[in-house]
Amino acid sequence: MNASAWHMLLEGAWTTVWISAVSIAIGVVAGLVIALIRLARIPIVDQLLVLYTSVARATPLVTLALFIFLSAPDLGLDLNRSVAGILALTLNTTAFNAEIWRSAFRNFSREQSEAAMATGMTPWVTFRRIMLPQMVITSLPGLVNEMSFLIKGSPAIAVIGIVDLTRVTNRISAVTYEPLPPILVAGVLYMAIIGCLVWLQRLAERRANRLAM
């Protein structure tokens, strides 16, 4: 592999990282919002969200990415590839994150919020200062695990023509006629990225143990 092949690989890695990072950031917040809405148990809205979660968890990312990219013009939307890719990854990861947040809510002890109310905190301050920080800490290991899954699923966006870390190996071997080296290097780069997340997850787990009283 020559210098330009390395350069292309790193560019592909960058594409994978930034598209995943944007999807993760939106997905974590959107998951929390959905979990909060589901707490309110609004009829119809609740059922729709249950349906969304169930379908999103069962739909392959490749299929979802194609669906969004190809049918956007039908719906009068003009999405470029990157936006379609981010949308697909986000719709998928949000469903998983919502479940992680929801279980943190369910397991939150009522006594904790009672202690906060007793000191005169309003429900909003109680949520912001007592509930949310604890839920972030307990959810973080699960959320980071889901981030690893998102990176592992991200090659799906290659199907709509985004040149990510996986797709770029095709581009390189089309010139060099040696497919094996770029694929192996891409594999190592993926392992480096996901290795970081696994390490982060361990840190998060150690912090979460502090809450176990």
Next chain:
Amino acid sequence: MSEANTSETAAVSIHHLSKSFDDVEVLRDVELEVKTGEVVTIIGSSGSGKSTLLRCINWLEKPDRGSIHIAGQRIGVHEDGRPMPVRELAKVRAQTGMVFQGFNLWPHLNVLHNVTEAPIHVQGKSKREAEELATALLEKVGMSQKHDSYPNTLSGGQKQRVAIARALAMQPEVMLFDEPTSALDPELVGEVLAVIKDLSAEGYTMVMVTHEMAFARAVSDQVVFLEKGLIIERADPETFFTTPKTDRVRKFLENHDTPSSA
């Protein structure tokens, strides 16, 4: 304190308080007045409604009927019966400090921040002011060495002392203790009772549910006996423990370690 203005200066006054959980009457027409500086102990067997009574005082339980005033201010509902908006309720609640059986420290905050959290985010105190106050209070409860520790590293007795400092930090009109030593290992009970005893000597107003009879006798100004949601006896501790009026209380005291003297 002169008789005439007791209701003016009462830290807590409870009138006609009733509460049911699914058809079971837990509190029946309870009347209770706690004067400023007074220590009132609520005694009764389990299920007598004593914890519910305490939790009604700061509206963690909503009573069905009756009224509660904290330092002259109605809690939970307005005088005309309108329910109180949450912000206003929170303000009245801030006049009370509660210590729970299960400590309920916030595990994501260290000891110092457990104590400063409410002064900063409820009263709007500056960080420095809150930390000075917290430092003094943690000293008072003997926890000044543990500012940076997290709750999961503390013993039960230490947790409860931090919880007391946390409640004191709001400089409440009245401190509510809900069986503060029931979840503690026997050898840790003493350190918590010692702190509470100091507080009573300093003139804090306190309402306490407890099973520690010797302690109740030593610190109380008034002892109240609750049975099936009714106050069936109230007296000063000397009278209550030596010459109870009802058979029920006599039996209860026989089954508990009756203190020989205060």
Next chain:
Amino acid sequence: MSNWDILWDERAQFLSGFLSTLEIFGLSIVGAFVIGCGLLYLLEGSRKRLTMPLRIFIDAMRMLPFLILAYLLYYGLPSIGIRLDAWWSGVGALAVYHGCYFAEIFRGNRLTFPPGQIEAAQAHGFTKGKLFFRLLLPQIIMQTRPLLGNQLIYALKDTAFLVIITVSELTAAANSLSSTYFIPTEAFIVVIGFYWAISVAMEIIIKQCGRFSAKRGFDNV
């Protein structure tokens, strides 16, 4: 003629895509299951020279995207003289990849297995193989059922990646129909419905299997 009518006329293509996906999925999860059990059996041995590389291999697989493995088999292997067609590359990659996940799930449960049971079996004269297949494996499978169920859904979703290495399966069917008739929205809604139906059916089956283990005192839900 509405778009839905077009899809109805082309139902044969959906059906063949659906059956193809089921075939790939069925074959590869059987393979993955066998590989998972095999890896667990090999990990039982105490020889570090064997268990260390296996552990590294399993962890490496769990840190790779599935598609990279499929690329490796389909595009990479010919460089060293092994040529598999797209279909077999796909099935092989799925089996190996999810086999490693199965192995990791089993291994995690194996760590909590009560040693007393094994001692009892040894005291009764069980050989290593009998002990593994009669005692360890059945219990580990019953206890890890919910995790295995999740992994099956991941495996089902990963079959769609194979459209990228030109395997004709369910997603490929939608893709080709949508480009022939320009009806992507309807075509993909139908296909997503298929995937959803398979995973709901799978969840029900996994739950039903729970009764079998519940009867034997494994009360995980």
